[in-house]
Amino acid sequence: MKKLILSLLASMAFALGMSSGAQAAEGGIPWDRFPMERLTDRTALQNGAKLFVNYCLNCHSAAFMRYNRLRDLGLTEEQIKNNLTFATEKIGETMKVAMDPKQAKDWFGATPPDLTVIARSRAGHAGTGADYLYTYLRTYYRDETKATGWNNLAFPNVGMPHALWELQGQRAAKYVEEKDPHDPSKTHHKFVGFEQLTPGTMTPQQYDAAVADLVAFLQWMGEPAQNDRIRLGVWVLIFLAFFTVIAWRLNAAYWKDVK
Known part of the structure; x- marks a missing residue:
């Protein structure tokens, strides 16, 4: 339990900011809506698991998720072993990362948090945790003023580089200056879009779909059941509705001769 609480706190710290200059997404761009139908699409969840292992598990662990739990996504142990585990990993082990925490802190300024509950930790009034992650992973852009060379619209001054840049390609953010409506003597920068600097291995539509699959897996991993x-809740509601009708008719039959 103590480890789970620490993981949740670390995930929340990651989402809120790795540096003191990080801003909450509510103060920046609005979050895009994550396509919720991905959560019930096993093919999407399986692809999300593959993306997670290939691109996230190099730095981030999922210490409360075992590889064999992926059988719930329709995968066999053989498929998990051959496609989603490293050579030294066993099917019953948790998704740990081989990176040394001390080295990670030196490289990124903070130890990359465990991602088991990251989707659940970032929900807010601007949307769900899945909405945030879906927006975050699609709004990286090149910024040479940052140590990593990357910045993010949903997470300004982010300490994490763009792990999926080869899929999306490199983009620059375009801004225009606008006068402050409350003070004409002041101006501010307004984001107007992205400029593609180098192409990725995926089209923008394919990349958005891949990110949706990855976020669906992160959401599923936070609560596999x-x-x-x-589904069980729907059946319970149906049962309660049916039982209510029966109880209503029994009550009417019981009191019909009582004056």
Whole structure:
């Protein structure tokens, strides 16, 4: 339990900012809506698991998720072992990272947090944690003033480089100066779009779909039983509605001769 609480706190710290200059997404751009239908699409979840292992698990762990739990996504142990585990990993082990925490802190300024519950930790009034992650992973841009060479619209001054840049390509953010409506003597920069600097291996549509799959897996990983819980909840509501009708008719039959 103590480890789970520490993981949740670390994930929240990552989402809120690795540096003192980080800003909350509510104060920046609005979050895009994550396509929720991905959560019930096993093919999307399987692809998300593949992306997670290939691009996230190099730095981030998922210490509360075991590889064999991926059987819930329709994968066999053989498929998991051959496609989603490293040579030294066993099917019953948790998704740990080989990176030395001390080296990670030296490189990134902070130890990359565990991602088991990252989607659950970032929900806010601007949207769900999935909305935030979906926006965050799609709004990276080149910024040579930063140590990593990258910045992010949803997470200004982010300390994490763009892990998926080869898929998306490199982009620059375009801004225009606008006068402050409350004080004409002041101006501010308004974001107007991205400029593609180098192409990625995916089209923009393919990249958005891949990010949606990855976020769906992160959301599923935070609560693997979520879909089962929702299905069970529907049946419970149906049962309660049916039982309410029966109870209503029994009550009417019981009191019909009482004056």
